[in-house]
Amino acid sequence: MKMTKQARIDSSEASELIPYLMELGLVDRSAKISRDGDSRLVPILPDKEETAIGMGYELVEGSAYTAERRRPQERLLDRLSCLPPEIIPLLPMKWEYVGDIITIKLDGSCRPFGDVIGKAYAEVLGAKTVCADISGISGELRRPSTEILYGSETESVRLENGIFYEFDVSKIMFASGNVDERLRMKELECGGETVVDMFAGIGYFTLPLAKFSGARKVFACEKNPDSYRYLVKNIARNGVYGEVIPILGDNRDIPGKRFADRIIMGYVQTTSEFIPKALDMIRTGGIIHYHDTFYVGEYEERIENLFEENAGGKYEIERIREIKSFAPSVSHYVADVRIY
Numbered sequence: 001m002k003m004t005k006q007a008r009i010d011s012s013e014a015s016e017l018i019p020y021l022m023e024l025g026l027v028d029r030s031a032k033i034s035r036d037g038d039s040r041l042v043p044i045l046p047d048k049e050e051t052a053i054g055m056g057y058e059l060v061e062g063s064a065y066t067a068e069r070r071r072p073q074e075r076l077l078d079r080l081s082c083l084p085p086e087i088i089p090l091l092p093m094k095w096e097y098v099g100d101i102i103t104i105k106l107d108g109s110c111r112p113f114g115d116v117i118g119k120a121y122a123e124v125l126g127a128k129t130v131c132a133d134i135s136g137i138s139g140e141l142r143r144p145s146t147e148i149l150y151g152s153e154t155e156s157v158r159l160e161n162g163i164f165y166e167f168d169v170s171k172i173m174f175a176s177g178n179v180d181e182r183l184r185m186k187e188l189e190c191g192g193e194t195v196v197d198m199f200a201g202i203g204y205f206t207l208p209l210a211k212f213s214g215a216r217k218v219f220a221c222e223k224n225p226d227s228y229r230y231l232v233k234n235i236a237r238n239g240v241y242g243e244v245i246p247i248l249g250d251n252r253d254i255p256g257k258r259f260a261d262r263i264i265m266g267y268v269q270t271t272s273e274f275i276p277k278a279l280d281m282i283r284t285g286g287i288i289h290y291h292d293t294f295y296v297g298e299y300e301e302r303i304e305n306l307f308e309e310n311a312g313g314k315y316e317i318e319r320i321r322e323i324k325s326f327a328p329s330v331s332h333y334v335a336d337v338r339i340y
Contacts, residue, residue: 004031005049006041007057014040015099015128016157016164023159026052033126072124079120083113091117095125096176099156101169103146106132111147118149129153131169143224146170157237161186163207164237171226172202177324178266181334182208185264190215193261196281197221198251198274202230203238205264205289210240215262221247221254252277261286268293268332275310282339287318290335293326303335314340 007026009017021027021042031043044052044059053059073093080091090107102125110117111132118130129151146169148154154170161183167174186208193215197206200220210218220235222228228248235244247254251274260281265271271292278288294302300320307315319336326332 100128102127199267210243221251
């Protein structure tokens with residue numbers, strides 16, 4: 001054990017504040033976070049103590065256990081060595097954190113041992129809930145297929161690039177592979193613009209745009225009632241209520257023509273069906289961020305054909321970027337298309 005100053009945080013706020021303190025670089029990751037009644041004691045780096053005090057945290061002095069030096073993957077394999085030998089190679093060695101909640105992709109052969117696996121992951125990784133992603137997302141509303149392996153709380157907060165995203169992991173899938181695109185939205189120069197996010201979800205692209213880009217107004221449309229509920233919560237949580245107008249419903253019912261300077265089409269697979277509506281809303285000179293999935297090697301021609309068919313010669317593809325692999329030989333791309 002070693003002596004360290006620890007910030008006292010109410011357990012009810014831990015899932016939000018601990019990731020925030022980690023992002024700020026205040027937490028001593030070589031020491032364990034511990035519990036004290038209804039509080040969590042978070043070890044603070046010696047040169048960051050004044051910063052923590054200045055932020056209003058109470059610091060207490062105490063003993064902190066040194067964190068286990070072995071990689072968590074090694075500790076998990078040790079903990080789960082009781083499982084049948086054929087199951088061990090199938091255990092997931094990657095996971096997603098959302099505050100105190102962990103999501104793992106679980107092979108079907110592992111499901112009969114789900115309670116044992118869930119408890120081990122919770123104890124080794126310090127999670128209050130462990131959920132298994134069984135079969136990804138499906139349907140027009142893109143709902144996940146999730147099974148709770150350990151714990152009961154499925155609602156938490158993810159902090160990313162200065163944005164708080166609150167959601168329920170059992171109802172909503174968070175696309176972590178889109179992190180670079182969410183960061184790009186934060187860094188865009190949209191001073192005074194009117195933006196439409198046609199597939200807003202819980203605010204993946206809406207929130208960084210509204211908070212950091214200088215956009216005048218963002219119309220955020222979402223059809224899934226669960227996602228819409230968290231979109232409204234996240235607008236308030238991130239302090240952009242005046243900049244964002246949330247809309248529950250089909251984006252094809254948004255009224256008005258030629259009013260948007262920028263449109264985000266953050267959907268895949270059937271996005272092309274919504275191009276006519278986007279062209280209806282975009283102003284001359286405006287830009288559409290068009291997301292879709294294409295076979296690798298065909299995406300440039302396919303995007304060109306889609307906009308030629310819908311916009312004639314009145315467009316220019318300024319940039320195409322691969323976001324992530326979607327399936328074998330298929331990737332998710334985003335194209336920045338200027339409309340004239």
